[in-house]
Amino acid sequence: MAELFNYACVDGVGIVTIDAPPVNTLGAATRAAVMQAMQLAWADDAAQAIIIACAGRTFFAGADIAEFATGHFADPDFITLFDAIENGPKPVIAAIHGTALGGGLELALHCHYRLAVPSAKLGLPEVNLGILPGAGGTQRLPRLVGVPVALDLITSGKPIKAAQALELGILDRLATEGQLQADALAFAKELIASGATAPRVRDRDDKIAPYRGKPEVFDAFRAQNARAFKGFKAPEAIIKAVQAAVESPNFDEGSKREQALFLELMNSPESKAQRHVFFAQRMTAKVPDVPADTPTRDLKRIGVIGAGTMGGGIAMNFLNIGLPVTLVELKQDALDRGVGVIRKNYENSAAKGRMTEAQVEQRMGLITPAIGLEALADVDLVIEAVFESMAVKQDVFTKLDAICKPGAILASNTSFLDLNEIAAVTKRPQDVIGLHFFSPANVMPLLEIVRGAKTDKSVLASALNIAKAIGKTPVVAGVCHGFIANRAMEPYMAEAEALVLEGASVLDIDRVIRDYGFAMGPFQMLDLIGLDVIGRDSTRKTVMSELVKRDRLGQKKNGGYYDYDAERKATLSPVALEVIAELAAEKGVAQRSFSDEELLGRLLYPVVNEGAKILEEKIASRPSDIDVALIMGYNWPVYRGGPMFWADLTGLPKIVAALRGFEATYGARYAPAALLVQLADAGKGFGSL
Missing domain, CATH: 3.40.50.720 (NAD(P)-binding Rossmann-like Domain)
Known part of the structure; x- marks a missing residue:
């Protein structure tokens, strides 16, 4: 424990310095170190005020996300530690450099004063993990910056620079770059000399009182961001938590509401997916047989x-x-x-x-x-x-x-x-x-x-x-x-073509995919990029190639699957319907209707199956690489976690059974991959790889 912190008393100021490389993550060991160091400072009669600072390149950079997977936070948990700091017997100053993110900023908000060097950045990025700041962030930040700014900062997750944080009221002052400890010490001595108390952010009311009894403020924020928030659970929970900060009869009731919403989010599929993506993105650069010390070439021109x-x-x-x-x-x-x-x-x-x-x-x-x-x-x-x-x-x-x-x-x-x-x-x-x-x-x-x-x-x-x-x-x-992304998504486009020939509506296919979380359906996407990009060189007769022959290239010329008015508003094209009907009749394709669940399975299960083949052939090193490729290359909705993660949540036995049903009806191209069957039979998921 002792190696994670240093405590010293200088001119009546207790200085707690945490050193938990590489980024002072607030994991269980670091929290215990902070608590132990604070107890030393509280017990030190010579210390009349306390500074909390960090060694290394940054202030506390947030929580240990791996703890979320367990659902259990070892003692002292965040709230126990932070409340002890806030309610301690001496004023506490957070001295910030680098970044104060997530739990790091929440710790600072529990301190009585905050200063930072100009290069520091502060933020609450938990929304990117599908959760909210669960250790008081949604209750304290509005009390410093007001409701509109707090809503924007917490739902966007974007960090802000120290100068803006000072202007908004999050910081009390800026330190000189490179002189953080000296300036923090001078600030502490000023406070001691003036007899300053230990003001708690939780006791502030002036910035939230104007919004009490005004639910329309929150409704307007929802409406303004409806498109950006669609499909994500965390932004709505954040809005509710901030509203609780404003409307609850007391601070503790608001905090209970924040905690309940945090736990609900932490156990949601959306948050599990977003946390999976967080780790997956950091894994892609790690190639099993290419160690970190592999020599590299100097690329200057x-x-x-x-x-x-x-x-x-x-x-x-x-x-x-x-x-x-x-x-x-x-x-x-x-x-x-x-x-x-x-x-x-x-x-x-x-x-x-x-x-x-x-x-x-x-x-x-x-x-x-x-x-x-x-x-x-x-x-x-x-x-x-x-x-x-x-x-x-x-x-x-x-x-x-x-x-x-x-x-x-x-x-x-x-x-x-x-x-x-x-x-x-x-x-x-x-x-x-x-x-x-x-x-x-x-x-x-x-x-x-x-x-x-x-x-x-x-x-x-x-x-x-x-x-x-x-x-x-x-x-x-x-x-x-096609490598990973293009190869995995080829079956998706092929299924869209097959489904419209079998009687499925272009409108329904696009709607089901949008409802799943994509920004647009396959036919909307084709119209946007241009049918001639793919359809002109087609070696077989397809709906797309026939539309191209009629000089229908999508939004850029004459419309495609849709017609477009002067404002680019789309309506299903009669020409496209005519081409679909003619080609279906020519090929002798039987017509039927489809449920939304059937459409989604036909469109996305083949993507999962192709992903399994990509893994079998060792084209990708790990399932999560496929997830990242499709999220970042094809805008697969991040809150679904990518096709392989989503498959695990859906259940591989269900997907195998569906593919076998497709195979029996439509042919061998739907045969489930050997790896997919193997994992399903063993009761495992792609995550086990």
Whole structure:
């Protein structure tokens, strides 16, 4: 215990310093250390005030999320510890640096005074785990900042900078950067000299009184955020908890309401899913046979081939972190157009206040526009974003092999093609890797890193590093058609096509998927991205290919499955219904109706089954990697936890039985994967892997 804290008394001020690396998480051992240190300070007659600070890079960074899974918090639990601090016999000052997040900020709110260095950030991000601040955060924050600000901060989970926290009233003062302990000590001595008491946040009423008896304030906040909160349980519980802070007859009653809502959320499927995703995102960069000390290559200059939408977006990722990019095209007009689009994107960001004009020019100055691959002779990493054709990509890599310097990493942005075939045309397949960005590449958070049969571990480790540097979540995939995300979602799109031919309504399919939590259904998505993107090159006759033949390309031209008015309001297209009916008759597909449950099973169970095959073939290292890939690449609803986590909650025996039923009716493509059957028969889930 003693090694987690240090206590000293300086000039009548007790200084408690917690040192629980790496981020002073408020796990059971840390809480016990805080309690023990505080007891020493309370018992020290020489100490007239107490400072709580942390060693290392940050103040308390929050709770140990692993404790949530047990449903039990070891003594002292958060409320016992925090109440002891708040009700202790001496004034307590929280001295904050780094971040005070979640339980860390709640601890600070139980202190009587708070100061922080300007670089510190404070926030209550529990909503991102599907829970609420359960140790007084929803009751105390409104008492400092008022109801509207508290609702916004807690439901968004976004941290704020120290200066804003001071302005809002969360902090009492700012310390000088690098002088936190000295300034905290001076503050404490001021308090002692002035005879200051130990004011409790819980006793404040001035900021919440104006909202008492005004439920319309909370109703308006619900309505304003209805779209963003849809499907998530935590935001509504947070609203109820803050309302309890305002309306309860006393503070303790409000706290009881907060606790009840916290426990309800902690045991909900939504919170379990969001906590699963939290850990899953942090696991994706850990590749079983690539240890943390694997040597990496120094990537200081980047090359990007193709200045179109994808290539330009890829380039922006590197420009944003200050890396120079050589942007290559075959023709000057395409190059000029691509550079112009990048500038326009940055200027739009500047117009919205997200960056300065100087930053726009600094990033644009990092671009070296070039005609021809010869300009890439000195780059450390080159990424091609050319047409999705094996012949085209092999031609590019053959030329890069002759042009690029030894040790340069040659990367393909292919979405589906065999990376090993691309690497085979070079004399250095060990330097070839797939870096599959999702569109728009400068926005979407997923980066699929495709590991070829001969990709060197140093190349893979370097790719993982650069993914982190540009703010992407990497998911490592083996080589197969479509890799992880695209391959797993192919059956989903195929089922949507099959279902409309069997008599299911386009409207019903899209609605069921929206109700599940996706932002849009499959047909809405196709209309948005453009039917010609997929349908024009279709080798078989489909509803989509037939719509493309009629020059119906979706929202961008003539409508697709839907027609669109001037405001983009959609109505089901009679042309699409006609095409569906004609194709169903031509193929002799029997018509019937479907329940919502049947539609959801037909659309999503094949995704789970494909995920099991991806695991069998070792294309993905773990089920949670598939979940992350589909959440970040296809916007699978985060509160469902991804397809593999959702499958475990649904029950694998139920999914196997449904797939066998589909197989008996529709054919072998629905046969359940061996791994899926094995886990179901053993009474296990994907989580057991």
